[in-house]
Amino acid sequence: MNNQTDNTQAPVTIIGFGIGGFNACIGLRTSGYTGPIRVFSTTNTLPYSPILTSYYAGGMKEYEDCFPWSQEEVDELEIEIMRNCPVENLDVQAHVVHTGQGEFPYSKCVIATGSVPTPVGFPKDCGYEPIMLRTMEDAERLRNAITNPGCTRMLVSGASMVSLKTLEACLKRNLDMTLVGINPHVLDMNALPEAAQRFEKSLIAQGVELRLSQSIKDVEVITDDMHPLGRRLKVTFANGDTDEFDEIAVAHGMRNNLEFVEKDSLEMDRGLLVNEYMRTSDPDVYAAGDVVQATELISGEKRIVGIWNNAARQGACAGRTIAYELAGETIPAEYALRGSFAMNTIQVMGALFISAGTIELGETRHAEIEENDAMTIVRIIQDEPDGTRRLAGFNITCDEDKEGNEAYDLGAMLTMQIERDFAR
Ligand SMILES: Cc1cc2nc3c(=O)[nH]c(=O)nc-3n(C[C@H](O)[C@H](O)[C@H](O)COP(=O)(O)OP(=O)(O)OC[C@H]3O[C@@H](n4cnc5c(N)ncnc54)[C@H](O)[C@@H]3O)c2cc1C
Structure with a gap:
């Protein structure tokens, strides 16, 4: 059923205030849109950078350094920010977002809610919740764990970029480190074995124990009043080896934050499918960043390319396109994003x-x-x-x-x- 309410004068709404959402606001304003913009944020802080979380945990950055934009820069955008207000449901028919703080109509909407790490593969119900890294709260937990004098031995599970950044934070805190990865080499999503091996040599030279082609089978939490943390974590690996650690961090992959999107309301595969202007299957809903499956240039397929620069460009493109549309103008073809490809740089010690x-x-x-x-x-x-x-x-x-x-x-x-x- 099509709801006939006229929401064409309602604010342009941005769901998610990370790099994608922030750049959507910039795209709107720099393309001449002067109307209302309402942003829904899960936090009450300025937008943070997930990239910097490991640097904060490892003591290489201060807390304030993790917020790339100043209050003045945010103020300049003249946006209404709904703080601590996650969107719970998006009704694309009625053009309304539902939140714990009420219902809000929109004219056009940009979804830029990013992703969260999942502990997939980590033993469920073992009584220990592994540390994962994405938000500032996650960074705080990691920082507290690795600066606790009772924590001297740590296991990181996963061999991706995020795992290696977590590992680096722990090495900076002088912890005794083990890395376990299911594939034969680190950086399995990004590196061929020859390049990965050289990186592995550097990690070993830093004293990291590598357990590759291996996974965590079981974790037992052993109460121990003699231990400063009051417990030890006994890990059994898939090959039967056992070892003990004080904390475990897991980076086994990401899941995008799209629970609030009703099934079949927008075309979706692993992420939201968009065209070269970041428009989803609904003409009034756009998307940017880690939630998006857009053209990947090398394969020509629609893929998620979850990197910072991509989220920024996609957010700006969505905002720009909406500004043109609301002004009743056709967006110039040169503003289309023909596609992107993965780019990564990682430094570990x-x-x-x-x-x-x-x-x-x-x-x-x-x-x-x-x-x-x-x-x-x-x-x-x-x-x-x-x-x-x-x-x-x-x-x-x-x-x-x-x-x-x-x-x-x-x-x-x-x-x-x-x-x-x-x-x-
Ligand atoms: C540890 C780590 C290191 C990284 N290193 C790099 C790197 O070196 N280079 C690189 O290019 N990329 C890196 N990335 C990836 C990069 O951070 C992301 O690709 C980028 O932040 C994606 O931007 P985004 O706007 O899509 O999502 P985010 O930056 O995550 O922003 C999304 C925001 O939406 C909020 N949100 C979620 N659900 C809702 C809801 N229902 N309602 C309202 N708001 C919601 C989230 O809380 C979040 O604040 C790293 C990521 C991590 C975790």
């Missing part, structure tokens, strides 16, 4: 890994590996039917992380090359 594009190999894609004293460089080359070759991805692992060093220069150059070859 001096070791550096940079990647972009794909690591998927196949009949028409092969890896070319170059190794020297300082770096391992893997280029993923795609052979085209016309005999030409395109760079579809790369990994660089460097033993030294120095701003402006050869690895950063090469990484920037190769990223531009992929962009040039695939965005055309």
Whole structure:
């Protein structure tokens, strides 16, 4: 049933106040939209950066440094912020969002609610809730855990970027670290074995015990009045080995925050499916950031590319498009986002890994590996039917992380090359 209420004068509504939501507001304002904007936020703080949470936990950043925008910058946007007000339901027919603080009509809406880590694979009901990292509360929990003098041995489960950033925070606090990962190598989503191995060597040199091709089978919480934490965590690994730790952090993957979207109300696969202007299957609902499945340039498929820069560009694109639409104008074609691809840079205690594009190999894609004293460089080359070759991805692992060093220069150059070859 189509609700006939006229909400065309209602505020443009942004659900989620992270990088995607913030940039949607910027896109609206810089494209001339002067009407009301209402933002729903789960916190009562300024927008924070999930990227900086591990640096705060590890003592490399202060709490205030984790909020990329100042109050003045937020004020300039002239937005109404609904604090501590998660959206519970989105009624796309009636153009209304439902929250614990009431119901709010919208004219156009941008969903930018990001994702949360899931403990999938961690033993349920073992009596211990693993530490995970995304929000400032998560960062606080990790920080408290790893600065507690009773915590000296820690296990990190997962070998992705987030796990490695968690590991680094713990190393900065001088903890005795073990990393367990289900795949044979770290950085499994981003690196080919040759590049990952070099990174693993750096981790081992830092004293990290690597338990790869391994997983946590069981965790037993043992009450121990002699232990400063009052308990020990006995971990049994899949191969039967056991070991004891004081805390366990888990980074087993992310789930996007879309529970408030009613089933079948918007086209969805792993995320919200959008076009090149970030419009969902509903003409008045847009989406940006980790919730979005948009065109990934290398594969040509719609995929989630959950990175900061992508969320920023998508948010700005959604805001800009809405501003044009509400002004009754056609958005210029050059504002379309033709697609994106993954790019990552990670540093752990001096070791550096940079990647972009794909690591998927196949009949028409092969890896070319170059190794020297300082770096391992893997280029993923795609052979085209016309005999030409395109760079579809790369990994660089460097033993030294120095701003402006050869690895950063090469990484920037190769990223531009992929962009040039695939965005055309
Ligand atoms: C530890 C860590 C390290 C990372 N490192 C990097 C890196 O080095 N480089 C990189 O590019 N990316 C990195 N990322 C990923 C990057 O942080 C995300 O891709 C980016 O923040 C996504 O932006 P977003 O706006 O989609 O989501 P977020 O920044 O998560 O913002 C979404 C906001 O919406 C809120 N929200 C959720 N549900 C609701 C609701 N129902 N109602 C209202 N609000 C809601 C959330 O609480 C959150 O505040 C990292 C992530 C983590 C966790």
